[in-house]
Amino acid sequence: MSIFKDAGHLFRFAGLFVLAFLVFLVVRHYVVPKSFGQYGHYRGAAIGEIAQHPAKFAGHEACETCHSDVADKKKAGKHAHVNCEACHGAIFERLPVAEQPKPNLFQRAVALIVRPIPPDPPLLRHAEDPSSVKPVLPDTAMLCARCHMASAAKPKGFPQVVPAEHSNGMPCETCHQPHSPGMDAPVAAAGGAK
Amino acid sequence: MNLSRRQMLILLPAAAVAWKSVLAGSPEESPNYKMTDHWWGMLIDIPKCIGCGNCVRACATENDVPDGYFRTWVERYHRSDWPMTESGEVTANPLIVPEVISPDGGKEGFPAATDESGKYFFVPKMCNHCVDSPCTQVCPVGATFVAPDGVVLVDPTYCLGCAYCVQACPYGCRYVHPTKEVADKCTLCYHRITKGLTTACCEACPTGARQLVDLKDPKDPIHEFLKTHSVQVLKPQMATGAKLFYNDLDGSVR
Numbered sequence: 001m002s003i004f005k006d007a008g009h010l011f012r013f014a015g016l017f018v019l020a021f022l023v024f025l026v027v028r029h030y031v032v033p034k035s036f037g038q039y040g041h042y043r044g045a046a047i048g049e050i051a052q053h054p055a056k057f058a059g060h061e062a063c064e065t066c067h068s069d070v071a072d073k074k075k076a077g078k079h080a081h082v083n084c085e086a087c088h089g090a091i092f093e094r095l096p097v098a099e100q101p102k103p104n105l106f107q108r109a110v111a112l113i114v115r116p117i118p119p120d121p122p123l124l125r126h127a128e129d130p131s132s133v134k135p136v137l138p139d140t141a142m143l144c145a146r147c148h149m150a151s152a153a154k155p156k157g158f159p160q161v162v163p164a165e166h167s168n169g170m171p172c173e174t175c176h177q178p179h180s181p182g183m184d185a186p187v188a189a190a191g192g193a194k
Numbered sequence: 195m196n197l198s199r200r201q202m203l204i205l206l207p208a209a210a211v212a213w214k215s216v217l218a219g220s221p222e223e224s225p226n227y228k229m230t231d232h233w234w235g236m237l238i239d240i241p242k243c244i245g246c247g248n249c250v251r252a253c254a255t256e257n258d259v260p261d262g263y264f265r266t267w268v269e270r271y272h273r274s275d276w277p278m279t280e281s282g283e284v285t286a287n288p289l290i291v292p293e294v295i296s297p298d299g300g301k302e303g304f305p306a307a308t309d310e311s312g313k314y315f316f317v318p319k320m321c322n323h324c325v326d327s328p329c330t331q332v333c334p335v336g337a338t339f340v341a342p343d344g345v346v347l348v349d350p351t352y353c354l355g356c357a358y359c360v361q362a363c364p365y366g367c368r369y370v371h372p373t374k375e376v377a378d379k380c381t382l383c384y385h386r387i388t389k390g391l392t393t394a395c396c397e398a399c400p401t402g403a404r405q406l407v408d409l410k411d412p413k414d415p416i417h418e419f420l421k422t423h424s425v426q427v428l429k430p431q432m433a434t435g436a437k438l439f440y441n442d443l444d445g446s447v448r
Binding site: 040052089090158 | 229241242243244245246247248252255256257270271272303304306307310314315316338339340341342347349351352381383384385386388389391397398399400401402
């Protein structure tokens with residue numbers, strides 16, 4: 001075996017390489033997430049995690065289980081395809097912190113020890129127990145104008161008005177019932193904010 | 195339990211595959227949702243958009259988008275008939291110099307249109323969920339990807355916040371989240387569409403200007419719509435394979 005004579009240093013070096021490679025494999029096994037590469041060059045489990053984000057808009061079906069009268073009225077009118085939550089807000093939407101009720105002294109004391117759980121969203125509480133919360137009626141003056149304020153950029157066939165000229169300062173719901181806004185529709189005695 | 199060597203050899207690889215999927219967790223939260231059955235996109239019908247900003251607000255609510263950042267926003271374009279200087283000289287091609295505004299993403303509407311001449315219209319924008327998306331190609335760590343159902347997603351636990359993807363997106367649809375310090379963008383309401391719901395922006399749109407489409411569903415009305423309408427994508431010259439289809443898009447939109 002004359003060719004391996006004086007080759008010991010090469011074998012020791014090769015051994016080091018093999019050892020380093022094994023260390024690399026072990027480290028890689030613990031560092032790379034298990035689902036990485038399941039579908040491609042990314043963590044496959046991330047897809048499921050993203051899908052777990054809670055939804056805030058429940059859809060019009062959630063309202064229609066109780067408010068079937070409104071649903072029927074809406075279906076016959078021009079706002080048939082406007083979803084409830086588009087005007088009334090998302091069912092699972094929490095109140096902004098500024099609008100949440102102020103905690104009393106006892107609640108504040110408890111909050112020092114236990115992190116308070118924010119109250120359930122008002123519309124959700126209303127959906128679970130209708131008498132517990134009376135949802136705030138949307139402000140029609142602002143809400144109607146958002147869509148129907150005249151603008152050159154809006155489609156020509158879309159009904160649009162300059163509120164000051166159109167209603168002379170009267171609230172929209174004097175003539176238009178928001179759930180079925182056509183003028184021939186019966187006007188509700190009280191709809192929208194005063 | 196008596197197992198022959200042959201049985202053992204058959205069982206071992208099967209056990210390995212099963213164990214791998216146990217380790218990976220179940221990626222599909224909804225039991226009836228199969229990623230390979232869908233190929234998501236969106237149709238935006240420009241002639242129906244009234245610029246009310248409902249989609250922008252709904253998106254911010256649904257996805258906890260911080261103020262001043264947008265996963266979707268609405269732009270108002272104004273293309274004047276004759277882009278002239280005060281001396282009456284025509285300065286440029288009207289198609290390449292539109293005036294574009296988007297105050298607070300169009301969240302609270304738009305100021306009145308002042309110039310009576312020319313053409314005004316709204317263009318809602320959001321992630322195009324490109325098939326060959328530049329943003330996923332530049333990610334150095336594999337934190338953003340095109341999911342098997344065609345939705346471009348960001349893995350927030352893997353993202354480094356290097357913002358390379360923010361620069362790479364030709365449509366400006368990404369931002370670095372101010373508190374989480376990771377890239378953030380439209381997920382096409384992935385948590386909703388996997389449960390059979392539509393996106394928050396489609397849910398809130400009063401005129402049906404936005405429609406979620408599933409290109410793998412043969413019954414989806416999008417197939418008929420694409421045949422019968424003049425539909426465009428943004429920046430087709432960039433070959434991103436955008437799946438945000440715009441009906442009746444003006445040539446000045448970039």
